[in-house]
Amino acid sequence: MSSVAAEARRPVAVRRRGGSLSLGISMGYLSLIVLLPLAAVVWRSTEAGAAGFWAAVSAPQAVAALQLTVAVAFGVVAVNAVMGTAIAWVLVRDSFRGKSLVNAVIDLPFALPTIVAGLTLLALYGPRSPVGIDLAYTKLAVLLALLFVTLPFVVRTVQPVLLELDRDMEEAAASLGAGRAEVFRRIVFPNLLPAILSGSALAFARAIGEFGAVVLISGNVPFDTEVASVYIFGLIESDDLTGAAAVSVLLLAVSFAVLILIGALRRWATRHDS
Amino acid sequence: MTRVALLLSVLLVAALAAAGRAALHAADEELTLVAYSTPRETYGELVRLFAGTPAGRDVAFGESYGSSGEQSRAVVGGLPADVVAFSLAPDMTRLVDAGLVAEDWADGRHAGMVTHSVVVLVVRAGNPKRIRGWDDLVRPDVEVLTPNPFSSGGARWNVMAAYGAKREEGASHEEAVAFLEALFRNVSVQDKSARESLQTFAGGKGDVLIAYENEAILARDKGEPLEYVLPERTILIENPVAVTAESEHRAKAEAFVRFLRSAPAQRVFADAGYRPVLRSVAREAAFETPAGLFTIEDVGGWDEVQERFFDRETGIMADVQRRIGESR
Numbered sequence: 001m002s003s004v005a006a007e008a009r010r011p012v013a014v015r016r017r018g019g020s021l022s023l024g025i026s027m028g029y030l031s032l033i034v035l036l037p038l039a040a041v042v043w044r045s046t047e048a049g050a051a052g053f054w055a056a057v058s059a060p061q062a063v064a065a066l067q068l069t070v071a072v073a074f075g076v077v078a079v080n081a082v083m084g085t086a087i088a089w090v091l092v093r094d095s096f097r098g099k100s101l102v103n104a105v106i107d108l109p110f111a112l113p114t115i116v117a118g119l120t121l122l123a124l125y126g127p128r129s130p131v132g133i134d135l136a137y138t139k140l141a142v143l144l145a146l147l148f149v150t151l152p153f154v155v156r157t158v159q160p161v162l163l164e165l166d167r168d169m170e171e172a173a174a175s176l177g178a179g180r181a182e183v184f185r186r187i188v189f190p191n192l193l194p195a196i197l198s199g200s201a202l203a204f205a206r207a208i209g210e211f212g213a214v215v216l217i218s219g220n221v222p223f224d225t226e227v228a229s230v231y232i233f234g235l236i237e238s239d240d241l242t243g244a245a246a247v248s249v250l251l252l253a254v255s256f257a258v259l260i261l262i263g264a265l266r267r268w269a270t271r272h273d274s
Numbered sequence: 275m276t277r278v279a280l281l282l283s284v285l286l287v288a289a290l291a292a293a294g295r296a297a298l299h300a301a302d303e304e305l306t307l308v309a310y311s312t313p314r315e316t317y318g319e320l321v322r323l324f325a326g327t328p329a330g331r332d333v334a335f336g337e338s339y340g341s342s343g344e345q346s347r348a349v350v351g352g353l354p355a356d357v358v359a360f361s362l363a364p365d366m367t368r369l370v371d372a373g374l375v376a377e378d379w380a381d382g383r384h385a386g387m388v389t390h391s392v393v394v395l396v397v398r399a400g401n402p403k404r405i406r407g408w409d410d411l412v413r414p415d416v417e418v419l420t421p422n423p424f425s426s427g428g429a430r431w432n433v434m435a436a437y438g439a440k441r442e443e444g445a446s447h448e449e450a451v452a453f454l455e456a457l458f459r460n461v462s463v464q465d466k467s468a469r470e471s472l473q474t475f476a477g478g479k480g481d482v483l484i485a486y487e488n489e490a491i492l493a494r495d496k497g498e499p500l501e502y503v504l505p506e507r508t509i510l511i512e513n514p515v516a517v518t519a520e521s522e523h524r525a526k527a528e529a530f531v532r533f534l535r536s537a538p539a540q541r542v543f544a545d546a547g548y549r550p551v552l553r554s555v556a557r558e559a560a561f562e563t564p565a566g567l568f569t570i571e572d573v574g575g576w577d578e579v580q581e582r583f584f585d586r587e588t589g590i591m592a593d594v595q596r597r598i599g600e601s602r
């Protein structure tokens with residue numbers, strides 16, 4: 001992830017020619033692990049023809065599930081972009097007892113099997129909540145579960161950029177009379193923006209496809225709290241593999257479009273940074 | 275550098291292939307049981323018991339458990355299996371259609387089944403909402419849980435139990451479907467499997483859980499503060515088992531299935547809360563038989579029910595969910 005940020009800070013990449021063997025291996029591997037399976041999903045989704053594809057993705061229940069999924073994913077991005085940056089800031093700029101512990105804890109949502117994450121959240125924020133907060137089986141619960149599993153993305157992309165950020169610039173700005181807010185707005189934030197966008201893009205893509213963390217806590221009521229991945233699971237269980245592939249392809253398309261959009265934003269932000 | 279890496283990876287692949295072949299060779303000697311996950315502990319015990327019988331000596335077992343539909347699809351997808359056990363017949367039909375189980379699997383004395391159960395209404399200890407039967411589930415003050423019938427094959431038993439109970443009472447098809455709609459309006463959580471639904475209920479959500487009797491018995495025996503109501507009219511759940519057509523250990527696999535239907539094995543099932551298919555053990559176990567017990571055949575049989583109720587686009591339940599969704 002830090003390589004994404006590093007690349008953003010070095011717009012002119014040094015390209016070497018040669019290494020066709022390593023290129024071949026990389027591409028072969030990429031094809032086997034990513035491209036081929038994706039192509040298979042797309043291929044499968046077309047099995048019922050264009051009309052079948054359309055019927056699958058325009059079924060009212062599918063539309064409701066997709067709307068909820070995309071809306072919540074944008075919510076996740078909004079919250080994580082702010083809170084992830086804040087956490088990264090605290091981890092880099094502040095010193096406090098147990099900081100290295102907190103730093104290690106950030107990645108745990110990645111290590112926890114997502115179904116366990118769902119179960120844990122349910123125990124904490126469900127009907128028997130020991131802290132008196134019952135969010136289970138609501139749209140808010142979906143948001144909560146996705147916030148949990150996507151937290152590390154923004155923190156881990158922003159952190160290395162903050163570490164490398166030249167503090168002389170901030171001090172210079174301060175000595176010229178800029179307030180703390182102005183220094184952040186005009187010096188720090190523009191430098192962090194590409195990394196925030198990268199992290200947000202990853203968080204979005206993950207939120208769109210997440211299944212395990214959501215399936216227990218959402219309640220899965222069609223037209224209400226059922227997300228796209230759970231809807232797709234239902235299609236598979238009903239032996240409608242083509243329909244499942246069609247809805248998946250639409251999810252992929254949405255993710256892809258948002259990733260490209262955020263990528264373009266990031267390049268724009270990088271240009272304005274230098 | 276790259277050549278060393280290449281050489282290493284070639285060696286690694288060769289090593290993996292050799293290990294894979296060794297594992298496959300070991301598997302030659304054993305029966306693979308692919309089953310749905312609810313009776314997991316029970317099958318574990320039965321496998322041990324089978325080893326103590328003359329037919330079961332020297333038979334090793336590989337066991338795979340998962341949701342019934344997933345297991346069935348996995349076998350169609352190539353998961354090797356000698357014996358398959360599912361929670362409902364359509365998962366077996368899928369294997370018949372794929373040529374993996376003989377067409378006549380349901381012939382014979384127990385019609386291909388190994389255990390029975392019934393659909394019951396699980397309530398909180400003391401039955402605070404005074405649930406007596408299906409009609410109570412559509413009361414405005416009652417919150418109902420059931421797994422989603424589209425993601426849980428087993429939940430289809432629940433839907434057909436409610437529908438069939440109404441029909442047995444003399445309701446028309448339309449009235450029974452209207453009842454299903456009223457019932458699902460009261461459903462607040464539709465988990466993806468029966469087991470998860472039970473966990474949600476145990477976690478404090480809902481007033482009534484529609485579930486299988488064996489699951490209710492298991493939960494109660496584990497000390498969950500719940501009890502269950504046997505409705506006057508409900509459906510008989512039938513769980514199929516079969517030997518696969520391409521089993522390389524057919525004689526042993528058939529011996530195991532015969533063992534599953536023998537008195538000692540049926541007693542183990544009965545102790546775990548299942549209704550035995552073997553009459554003599556069923557009499558010993560003394561499960562209460564509801565007056566209005568009906569079977570899936572009484573509501574049209576699985577082939578008809580699957581298409582009429584559970585087709586994703588045109589099925590009656592798809593319509594019901596859609597109408598409820600539109601009014602939300």
